[in-house]
Amino acid sequence: MKGISIKDIAKQAGVSPTTVSFVLNGKAKEKRISEQVSKKIQKIAARLKYKPNQLARGLRTGKTKTIGLIVEDIANNFFASLAKVVEDEADKYGYKVLYGSTEDNTEKAKGLLEVLKYRQVDGYIITPTKNLDKEIELLQSASKPLVLMDRYFPHINSSYVVLNNYKGAYDATTHLIAQGYKKIAIVTIASEQTQMKDRLDGFVAALKEHKIPFNKSLAKRLAFDLDRESFNTEIKKFLTTVKDLDAVFFATNYLGIAGIESIRSLGWEIGKEIGLVGFDDHDLFRLHSPSITCVSQPIASIGKNIVEVLMNELNHPGSPSRQVVLAPELVVRASSSRT
């Protein structure tokens, strides 16, 4: 089980390994290899089921046909679904995926980048953590193809594929207002990163637009790394301190889940006593009683765009970076209806 090498083919065909390499890399014409020899080599390669040794090839060319995918948490439904799309799309271009989860921890992210670097991945798909900008710039100055996802750094000119988070939050909030909710709060993650900032901004903008006063007491910003227990405790504490609260927008999928749990343990009736909108769709949101309204991300499209943009960077180095902002869809369900 050693594996067929280019030498084996060369031997069988009675030519040099060089010739075989040329032919198998489609350079037969360019390198003026005769049709005869070319055909013969192709045939032998096919018969022996030759697969180039990616290590040797990578060592020589510096290309490994591998991309690194760094997500926040592969166990999170959103990232897992996305990872699958990315994997499938990358496969179409002959690339494999090495992945890792940051847990939104910059040190872990740096570690992952380090590993991916000395594994010589050809390109990076990164869900950046807060202070990862320096590393991103390092990668850029090394001309490494990369695409940020889910969030980006406004001060860095890189490619990225993100949701229009502002619109997502704006639509969700506007919807709650239209449904007649008066005092609307947001529960989000304490983060200055774009995805969270935009969601908060969209929320605030929708309130402003409808002349509803906003003040900080309407926004609860929780630390990302709390456990479920603490999320629940904090959320309950918050919800009970806002006076006359009648609706709340949870800015991430896991906050939405914790939110549902919290509200229920408070004994409030979702929809009637308190309107609720979550982020990212989920089986739980669809099947909960009452069902939960949410801002849904077009996962398939996000994944396709990510890979497309990355492939562009890989195949046309130096071409301008691309920014893709995709539209969310508000999935209206029972949790935001008083009737």
Add this chain to the structure above:
Amino acid sequence: MKGISIKDIAKQAGVSPTTVSFVLNGKAKEKRISEQVSKKIQKIAARLKYKPNQLARGLRTGKTKTIGLIVEDIANNFFASLAKVVEDEADKYGYKVLYGSTEDNTEKAKGLLEVLKYRQVDGYIITPTKNLDKEIELLQSASKPLVLMDRYFPHINSSYVVLNNYKGAYDATTHLIAQGYKKIAIVTIASEQTQMKDRLDGFVAALKEHKIPFNKSLAKRLAFDLDRESFNTEIKKFLTTVKDLDAVFFATNYLGIAGIESIRSLGWEIGKEIGLVGFDDHDLFRLHSPSITCVSQPIASIGKNIVEVLMNELNHPGSPSRQVVLAPELVVRASSSRT
């Protein structure tokens, strides 16, 4: 951004690359390199932040420090959570993970194995599909370290880490009986693979044990590759044709979810009119109204065991294969209680 090589270190230290290699691989003693030189090299390597080029090393040694993980569907919560554990555990041993989803399609699985093979992964973690036994045996005869997960082939002597599916189903069914349900059905996947066969067997055994007659009309076996719509249609059709049905056991997480949806669209009251037990825990099961009883898999333990067993195969080639069967936990909730 070329990267520091062993040569750079050799030059700076005024020694040969060979010496550097020996020192950096901890063979200084063995190869009788003086303390002085050894220290010096270590220092320089640290200062230059030398990271060995894994491609070159892999090409030479045949080891890539990479393992292939083949799951059924990375977008499925169970596999995603497991993947994360596997990634973390593998990392502890210095291994990275290349992954892929089979969709339970043997052709896709073969394709993945092919890719992993010529990427020269050092070991395989495989959730096998139905007819993958030949390929598994091929890997074995090539002495490739491998661990099967979630299911295995009884006629192949390989390492595996699986749940005690029989006990999971047996406990779930016994629980339903103890709760006073009389006519209990099972909805499962039409598959001869161990995980499904054991779940069905456990179900039947529990009935037998309590003198409850079992016949085929109590078991609905659905094709894996149906879409959600079809699952719902089929499940509804089945549930309505079983006479006096008062409880049902869904043998996978996605069937459980489809089951909940179906039963609700039939307007039956879960728990009271119909008892329900699912497989694998899920946020949805925990937060559904009523909450859903399920057979829960110890994901962290499964992941740890998988990596441990694989590392054993990696580090002690030829040592006997290991079979790990872990106990499920029945999480009792409201969906299986009539009171």
Add this chain to the structure above:
DNA sequence: ACGCTGGGCTAAATCGATGTAGCGTTTTTT
């Protein structure tokens, strides 16, 4: 007949790390 061009192919260097075989010097053994 001589140089020139271009067609068809290959030798050899290269990527970076590893590991065997072995070289020159000093120390020990007999």
Add this chain to the structure above:
DNA sequence: AAAAAACGCTACATCGATTTAGCCCAGCGT
């Protein structure tokens, strides 16, 4: 004092594919 062993280190081949430089031969023009 000669032989053997120990010591400390290095030259070189190797893994498999790629790629540069260039060899040899045939046909061309003059």
